[in-house]
Amino acid sequence: MNQNEFVQLIAPFKDKVFRLAKRLLISSEEAEDATQEILVKLWTKNEGLDRYNSVEALAMTMTKNYCLDQLKSKRASNLKIVHDNYTDREPSLQQKMEDIDSLNWVEKIINQLPEQQRLIIQLRDIEQCEFEEIAKIMNMNETAIRVALSRARKTIREFMTQTHRYGTH
Amino acid sequence: MEHTKIERLLEKYFQGETSIAQEKELTNYFSGSDVAQHLEQYKPLFGYFSLAKEQTISREIQLKTKKSSFAWLSIAASVVVLLGVGMYVYTSSNPVDAHEKLGTYTNPDEAFKATQKALALLSNHVNTGIGSVQYIQEYDNSKDEIFTK
Structure with missing residues (x-):
């Protein structure tokens, strides 16, 4: 090659x-x-x-x-x-600003997860890999992947619904 | 109608039981404009996932590493060092060879004669040197003649 x-x-x-x-x-x-x-x-x-x-x-x-x-x-x-390089996006309307803030906030929540859960969220929710593929990459079985994924998603939900204060985290 | 379906999908989603197709359905729903009020809070989550997938690397990948050029540098350096050592050994060992080539005498008589010959040669040359210095004596004589009065 x-x-x-x-x-x-x-x-x-x-x-x-x-x-x-x-x-x-x-x-x-x-x-x-x-x-x-x-x-x-x-x-x-x-x-x-x-x-x-x-x-x-x-x-x-x-x-x-x-x-x-x-x-x-x-x-x-x-x-x-x-942690200093959250992407700078162009300033815009109030609504758009709030949206961007909340997107940044989602990123912050995800990046605070344990490394294993971060990897799984990245592979599944962002890259949309099949469980079989993730299992191979992570060297874990599919059930364990599902459990970790569920835990990670629930943690994110908890942060989002409980505090619900954008930009303060 | 659609909202209840989405709610059910969300429940499955948080249990880690949705398929890729179902997750795409959720993403589509939340990127649309008619998201139910009580589900609004999940919008940023799915919005972030789509956004995060668009990130690309901004740097060009260099397949020729700095490491390999460093390797070449070290090879060059070691060649220089080897040459240096080689030159040193070569030049410093030569005079020894020269001495050996002069040869030496095993017989003491012969050595004595040779030494005498060498010394005679030396003194001969010294005498010729002194001979030319004799002229200086003439200056001394004339100086004495002038300054004794």
């Missing part, structure tokens, strides 16, 4: 890798670094890639493992990830 073929191979899922990395690492900068790192790792496997049924699933698994390792080493060195 030459470089062009590889670039075409990763094109459909490189953003997916980035989004998953960002869900865990929060910072866009770090998620970009992670994506770069993972795709280069994939590129060095090159010839071995034929052995995998789905390169995309492999990439997602590598992303999960890589980012969890990153977080672990970061925790070990006592560095805190800075």
Whole structure:
């Protein structure tokens, strides 16, 4: 496989890798670094890639493992990830502002979930992967995935219905 | 009518029992304009999911890593070091060879004669040097003649 073929191979899922990395690492900068790192790792496997049924699933698994390792080493060195880059969107009408605020707020709630639940929400509710696929990436069985997903969704609902104060969290 | 169906779907959703198709149905419902008042609170949730899926990486992926160029740099550096060491060994070992090539005498008599010969040669050359210095003595003589009076 030459470089062009590889670039075409990763094109459909490189953003997916980035989004998953960002869900865990929060910072866009770090998620970009992670994506770069993972795709280069994939590129060095090159010839071995034929052995995998789905390169995309492999990439997602590598992303999960890589980012969890990153977080672990970061925790070990006592560095805190800075949550400072919630996307800036153009200022607009009052109603639109409120909507955006509540969207940001949803993001904050999701990003406060435990890592495993964050991964599952990302894969299911955002990337719309089938349970079978998620089970493979997470290395868990489908029942456990459903349980964790349900728990995560309920936690989000709790935050949204109980407090219901946009922008104060 | 539709609201009750959505409510049922939502219930299943929070139990983790909806299929992808059903979840798409929910997303469609909440992105529409006629969301029931009491379900309004879920709008941002499904709105966020759709928005989050649109995020893309802004950086170009570089397949040639910094690591590999670093590897080349280290190879270059080690070549330089090897050359340096090589040159040092080469130049410092040469004079030893030169000494060995001069040869040495095993017989003491022969060595003595050779030494005498070398010293004679040296003194001969020194004498010729001194001979040319003799002229200076003439200056000294003339100086004495002038300054004794």
